[in-house]
Amino acid sequence: MDNYRVVMATDRGQVRPTNEDYAGSYIPPDSEIRERLGSLFIIADGIGGRNAGEVASAEAVASLQQEYYFGRYSNDPGKRLEQATARANFHVFDMSWAMASASNMGCAMTALLICRGRYYVSHVGDTELLLIRGGAVRKLTSDHATTGPRSFSASGIFNQRAPRPQARSFLTRAIGMEMSVRPEILDGAALPGDRFVLTTDGIRAHLNREELTAALLNGQELEAAVPEVLAECNRRGGQDNMTLMVVALTGAE
Amino acid sequence: MAGLEPGVHIDRFVLRAPLGQGGMAMTYLADDPESHGAVVLKIPDPNQLGDAATFERFRRELAIGRKLRHPAISRLIAAREDGQYPYLALEYIEGDQLARVLDSGPPAVDVVADYARQLADLLAYCHSQGVIHRDLKPSNIIVGQDGRLHVIDFGIASVQGMPRVTWRGFSSLAGTAEYMAPEKIRGERGTPRVDIYAFGITLYEMLTGQVPYRAEHPLSTMYLHLESTPEPVLTLRPETPPYLAAIAARCMRRRPAERYADGHELLADLLEPEQVDLSVLDRPDPPMGSSSVRNVEDNPIKFVIWAAVGGLLLGFGLLALLYRHR
Numbered sequence: 001m002d003n004y005r006v007v008m009a010t011d012r013g014q015v016r017p018t019n020e021d022y023a024g025s026y027i028p029p030d031s032e033i034r035e036r037l038g039s040l041f042i043i044a045d046g047i048g049g050r051n052a053g054e055v056a057s058a059e060a061v062a063s064l065q066q067e068y069y070f071g072r073y074s075n076d077p078g079k080r081l082e083q084a085t086a087r088a089n090f091h092v093f094d095m096s097w098a099m100a101s102a103s104n105m106g107c108a109m110t111a112l113l114i115c116r117g118r119y120y121v122s123h124v125g126d127t128e129l130l131l132i133r134g135g136a137v138r139k140l141t142s143d144h145a146t147t148g149p150r151s152f153s154a155s156g157i158f159n160q161r162a163p164r165p166q167a168r169s170f171l172t173r174a175i176g177m178e179m180s181v182r183p184e185i186l187d188g189a190a191l192p193g194d195r196f197v198l199t200t201d202g203i204r205a206h207l208n209r210e211e212l213t214a215a216l217l218n219g220q221e222l223e224a225a226v227p228e229v230l231a232e233c234n235r236r237g238g239q240d241n242m243t244l245m246v247v248a249l250t251g252a253e
Numbered sequence: 254m255a256g257l258e259p260g261v262h263i264d265r266f267v268l269r270a271p272l273g274q275g276g277m278a279m280t281y282l283a284d285d286p287e288s289h290g291a292v293v294l295k296i297p298d299p300n301q302l303g304d305a306a307t308f309e310r311f312r313r314e315l316a317i318g319r320k321l322r323h324p325a326i327s328r329l330i331a332a333r334e335d336g337q338y339p340y341l342a343l344e345y346i347e348g349d350q351l352a353r354v355l356d357s358g359p360p361a362v363d364v365v366a367d368y369a370r371q372l373a374d375l376l377a378y379c380h381s382q383g384v385i386h387r388d389l390k391p392s393n394i395i396v397g398q399d400g401r402l403h404v405i406d407f408g409i410a411s412v413q414g415m416p417r418v419t420w421r422g423f424s425s426l427a428g429t430a431e432y433m434a435p436e437k438i439r440g441e442r443g444t445p446r447v448d449i450y451a452f453g454i455t456l457y458e459m460l461t462g463q464v465p466y467r468a469e470h471p472l473s474t475m476y477l478h479l480e481s482t483p484e485p486v487l488t489l490r491p492e493t494p495p496y497l498a499a500i501a502a503r504c505m506r507r508r509p510a511e512r513y514a515d516g517h518e519l520l521a522d523l524l525e526p527e528q529v530d531l532s533v534l535d536r537p538d539p540p541m542g543s544s545s546v547r548n549v550e551d552n553p554i555k556f557v558i559w560a561a562v563g564g565l566l567l568g569f570g571l572l573a574l575l576y577r578h579r
Contacts, residue, residue: 055306070439
């Protein structure tokens with residue numbers, strides 16, 4: 001447990017009436033569970049009318065956590081994460097059918113699992129995962145969206161967010177929009193010193209990758225740097241909900 | 254939602270005072286000129302969890318209020334689904350949350366036994382009506398001044414004939430991992446036995462003053478439900494009648510099939526203490542173990558394949574024997 005530092009901050013921004021982002025992290029205190037299943041860090045950015053995006057992102061995160069740790073799935077962490085993501089997707093999809101007022105809700109979601117010296121990623125939509133290693137930054141996930149910040153889904157489902165003046169885009173994949181989803185699954189070695197940076201698009205609306213990396217590497221403690229990033233985004237207009245989670249590996253996991 | 258001022262009229266009701274924020278709604282004490290009595294007005298609060306969820310809960314409570322009639326459920330007096338302030342007007346019960354009552358220590362054992370019978374009677378009724386409460390816990394139980402219990406908040410109940418509820422009741426937000434049955438934790442379909450489990454945890458808490466499983470993170474609490482063995486009721490409170498400890502233990506069995514099937518079975522035992530099977534007190538409740546697909550039992554496909562291979566080998570063996578004997 002001493003091997004992680006996790007700092008998360010989320011904010012509604014200046015424009016949106018509610019915060020439809022949601023994040024969750026779990027580092028099992030039980031070393032046997034930590035060794036077997038690892039630690040899971042998730043962010044999600046909801047979409048859907050009448051604040052349903054808020055429900056979608058919270059339910060997606062909570063159900064992925066619960067499915068990953070308690071569902072009956074593969075022992076292989078990557079496969080298990082993929083299977084649990086499929087189930088979380090179905091859960092949100094099913095909810096949006098059962099609740100008339102929540103139809104068409106969904107979310108983008110990026111889940112980072114760190115287990116036995118490796119990282120595993122399950123990713124859908126335009127939330128983002130960066131890896132800062134040895135001063136270099138690399139974007140691990142791809143955006144499942146047409147150009148720019150999103151507004152619609154590919155299946156023609158409207159995201160009823162306030163329209164933006166700039167070019168609107170479509171999410172080409174999202175959690176909860178269809179009965180099944182194909183998450184992007186990645187894995188690789190996790191090394192001491194690695195910093196994994198999870199963001200929703202509200203951060204990137206105002207800060208480019210260089211600015212974000214610089215803000216996180218300026219020598220400040222993460223506990224101060226992370227809220228400062230959100231404050232800066234708000235100073236620049238806070239166009240969208242924003243969530244930033246940094247998972248720093250401080251020793252061998 | 255900004256609080257509404259006392260004196261405001263909502264249809265025929267006149268607000269008297271805010272009672273607080275519970276679940277997804279603002280609740281107000283209000284006067285009902287028609288009955289000259291007090292009612293509780295429950296007004297969904299969109300700020301709490303997004304309109305979609307709030308209204309779903311509202312709709313569910315309304316449906317249940319219309320369906321159920323039981324002394325332990327606040328009577329639905331009136332409701333309005335549209336307009337600026339949709340509301341439910343419910344019978345006002347003067348009393349305290351059971352959670353609050355327990356804060357000042359566990360009640361006397363015979364009081365607990367009485368509470369248990371009342372709750373079981375309510376569960377028996379709900380289950381006979383095809384309703385599973387799914388969120389039974391001391392903060393959803395009101396102890397009236399006359400000592401009668403009332404169960405509130407049917408917002409995530411499942412009702413036969415209403416859309417299927419597959420989700421775990423806004424798990425992350427409702428924060429009720431302490432009362433969550435193992436099958437719910439694993440995302441399996443809920444039956445009345447999830448209420449029986451929550452009842453068992455509540456009974457344990459009423460008797461001992463503490464919940465059996467509690468950890469810092471809800472996921473850790475969930476692990477405890479699956480794997481840890483709580484301190485027995487009789488150790489924590491030796492004066493508990495064994496039958497009551499046995500009922501709590503049976504309700505809290507990890508495997509649903511080992512619990513009472515529904516409120517009726519539970520109530521029958523509470524009403525006939527001498528018929529209660531005490532052997533459950535000595536029977537270990539093995540952990541649910543790894544949540545991975547590991548053995549044949551858990552993996553029917555593997556089982557079928559092995560069975561087929563075994564069958565083929567046996568067949569060949571028999572054929573070989575036949576040929577030898579020719």
